[in-house]
Amino acid sequence: MANIIKKGLTEDGFAVDVAYDGAEGKYMAELNAKEYDAIVLDLNLPKIDGLTLCKSLREQKIEVPILILTAMDSIEDKVRGLDLGADDYMAKPFAFAELRSRLNAIVRRHQADTSPILEVADLTLDPAKHEVRRNGKLVKLSPKEFGILDFLMRNHDTVVSRTKLIKHVWDYNFDSLSNVVDVFVATVRKKIDKESKKKLIHTIHGVGYKLSEEE
Numbered sequence: 001m002a003n004i005i006k007k008g009l010t011e012d013g014f015a016v017d018v019a020y021d022g023a024e025g026k027y028m029a030e031l032n033a034k035e036y037d038a039i040v041l042d043l044n045l046p047k048i049d050g051l052t053l054c055k056s057l058r059e060q061k062i063e064v065p066i067l068i069l070t071a072m073d074s075i076e077d078k079v080r081g082l083d084l085g086a087d088d089y090m091a092k093p094f095a096f097a098e099l100r101s102r103l104n105a106i107v108r109r110h111q112a113d114t115s116p117i118l119e120v121a122d123l124t125l126d127p128a129k130h131e132v133r134r135n136g137k138l139v140k141l142s143p144k145e146f147g148i149l150d151f152l153m154r155n156h157d158t159v160v161s162r163t164k165l166i167k168h169v170w171d172y173n174f175d176s177l178s179n180v181v182d183v184f185v186a187t188v189r190k191k192i193d194k195e196s197k198k199k200l201i202h203t204i205h206g207v208g209y210k211l212s213e214e215e
Contacts, residue, residue: 005040008096009103013143015170022048026056033062035168037107040099043070043081051084058085065106069094118153121213123192123200125153134192144169145188152201152211161208185209 006016017032019025022045029039039057043050054066065087070077078089087106090099111127118125122135130146132139141149147169152160162181169184189201202210 005096005099008100012100013147015147015168021046022050022053026053029053029057029062029064030060032167033064036064037110038065038067038103040067040069040103041086043068043072043077051081054081054086055084063110065110067099067103067106069099118150120153120156120211121198121200122196123153125150132192134196137195139191141188141191144184145191148184148188149192149211152209155211157210157212157214159204159208159210165209 002018002020006018009016014037017028019028024047025039025041025045026048029036041050041054045053048056050068050070054068057064057066066085067088067090068081068086069090069092071092081089087109088102090102108128118127124133125131125146127150132141132146132149148165151165151168165181165185185201185203189199192201193199198213200211200213202212204210
């Protein structure tokens with residue numbers, strides 16, 4: 001089930017990590033709290049159950065949106081999960097289209113609450129609307145390209161390594177020796193900078209990339 005969900009979400013443009021027990025999930029959530037946009041959490045997990053894990057993350061002030069996915073679908077179960085800090089609750093069996101819709105909804109709500117429109121020079125990125133504009137003109141980006149630009153803009157004037165980009169936009173199993181990152185960044189740069197005199201995305205050779213008004 002986890003692998004089916006991962007495959008579907010990956011095809012929709014998400015970077016997906018999978019933990020097969022609560023202890024591993026707790027470790028990954030704590031380690032990547034600033035990287036994850038959402039957590040899909042089963043309740044009947046080995047080692048640490050889902051409700052205990054949800055409670056633990058919220059007690060640590062980890063505010064990543066959590067969607068509980070479980071066969072336990074009584075009203076009491078739902079109320080308990082939501083009271084412990086979950087953002088939504090889905091019972092098995094479920095339609096993948098509904099899971100995708102609900103997951104996108106909690107991500108958008110969280111982004112609208114915590115992520116104002118990002119601006120660097122005449123470049124703007126609206127996380128809630130998933131919209132990018134350069135000098136007022138709409139720029140169409142794929143989900144991966146949008147993720148790269150979002151991360152660069154949140155870290156503007158700071159050099160971002162390829163490893164950090166991989167961690168944010170892809171997943172643990174991505175081949176860090178691949179040149180896919182460079183290809184994607186080059187595509188983003190072309191779309192963002194090609195019609196503007198001021199270039200914003202810069203390659204710092206041997207280190208990574210930087211989005212800045214300064215060379």
